[in-house]
Amino acid sequence: MEHKEIEIPVRVNSTDFQEFALFDTMHRQGCWKRPVVFSAILIVSACICFALNNGENQGGLLGWVLLIVGVGLPLTYFLHFFRSVRIQAKKMGLDQKRHVYTVRLTGEGVNCRPAVEDAEAVVTSWDQVAGAWRQPDAVYLYVQTDRAYILPNGQANVSDDELWAALGNYLPADRLHEKK
Secondary structure (H helix, E strand, O other): OOOOOEEEEEEEOHHHHHHHHHHHHHHHOOOOHHHHHHHHHHHHHHHHHHHHOOOOOOHHHHHHHHHHHHHHHHHHHHHHHHHHHHHHHHHOOOOOOEEEEEEEEOOOEEEEEEOOOOOOOEEEEHHHOOEEEEOOOEEEEEEEOOEEEEEEOOOOOOOHHHHHHHHHHHOOHHHEEEOO
16 A cells, blocks of 8 residues: 655754653653652651651651651652753753754655754664654654654644554554553
8 A cells, every 4th residue: 555755844842852751751661650669668668657656766757757768869850850851952952943853754664864964864664663652742753662753743744643644554553652
């Protein structure tokens, strides 16, 4: 079956990049789980210390230390993550929307040409594509497990639904993930 070539001249800004980083790190990789489990264990331990405190055994002091560490370290982790993403977006010059690459979807695969002059296109065949995740504002197309292209809504030469349908034609169902 012949498929129409889809071209997406991708323009992103810091908000697009931050949403992608949040999705990739927290949702897809699940990096929120360890800090939350750590926090839950220390908060439960703090509650046990408070409950067993009789005024003579320093349970209250230990409970406060556990509570501060259990809330403080995960909070620091998340704040550091968001700060580093903002810094990275600034380094990339994404204060305003700018053209960063052009993605072409063809029957052979995904072709990405960076917006930089004289940059070589990167071609990935469909059998090598790790998957696609459809979010409310964009599609994240992972050409490798650790490399993705942000395809913001409304930037392709087809509608967003046609883009998703085309990805459905090229990729097996187990590699398509749509946010419900």
